[in-house]
Amino acid sequence: MAFTLPALPYAPEALEPHIDKQTMEIHHGKHHQAYVDNLNKAIAGTEHENKSLEELVKNAGSISPAVRNNGGGHWNHSFFWELLSANGGQPSGKLAEAINSAFGSLEALQEKVSTAGATRFGSGWAWVIVKDGKLEVSSTPNQDNPLMDVAEVKGTPILGIDVWEHAYYLKYQNKRPDYLKAIWNVINWSKVAEHYEAAL
Numbered sequence: 001m002a003f004t005l006p007a008l009p010y011a012p013e014a015l016e017p018h019i020d021k022q023t024m025e026i027h028h029g030k031h032h033q034a035y036v037d038n039l040n041k042a043i044a045g046t047e048h049e050n051k052s053l054e055e056l057v058k059n060a061g062s063i064s065p066a067v068r069n070n071g072g073g074h075w076n077h078s079f080f081w082e083l084l085s086a087n088g089g090q091p092s093g094k095l096a097e098a099i100n101s102a103f104g105s106l107e108a109l110q111e112k113v114s115t116a117g118a119t120r121f122g123s124g125w126a127w128v129i130v131k132d133g134k135l136e137v138s139s140t141p142n143q144d145n146p147l148m149d150v151a152e153v154k155g156t157p158i159l160g161i162d163v164w165e166h167a168y169y170l171k172y173q174n175k176r177p178d179y180l181k182a183i184w185n186v187i188n189w190s191k192v193a194e195h196y197e198a199a200l
């Protein structure tokens with residue numbers, strides 16, 4: 001069964017002024033769509049055609065570069081859209097406790113993730129993962145993610161931030177750190193908490 005582009009869970013202008021409407025429309029409708037289309041092309045007529053996206057991603061390094069890049073692109077963006085919200089709130093409960101115990105404070109976690117994103121050379125992603133029951137911050141190049149067999153730091157992602165230029169260039173141009181500062185205004189912490197509880 002072919003993969004399809006999931007709908008955005010909000011209107012493309014919902015995250016303004018932090019992420020602008022045009023960026024969301026192009027990012028979702030063009031970039032993510034292209035990952036879906038190219039993933040479908042890469043697996044058509046192969047033994048991988050009926051595998052789940054998770055299964056493809058976990059074995060991405062041993063399947064093909066096209067599956068690694070486009071399967072990763074599809075997984076990462078599907079995960080990312082759900083992590084954003086105009087009314088994201090703050091971490092609470094078990095997640096807040098885990099953040100405080102691993103990093104000291106939410107601000108310290110945000111700084112660590114923003115630094116991981118800002119220092120990722122070229123294109124990639126910054127992550128908060130659960131690894132051996134604990135929270136860690138990591139980053140990956142291109143469309144890799146921490147679920148992949150090829151990831152330098154493996155774990156279960158609970159938060160991922162796209163640091164490709166296509167995620168911010170129209171509004172922030174070359175100022176990736178400004179985008180990484182703004183995005184904390186639209187993180188959907190209840191979704192992060194859901195991923196955290198599922199990962200434990």
Ligand SMILES: [Fe+2]
Pocket residue numbers: 027031077162164166167
């Ligand atoms: Fe992206």
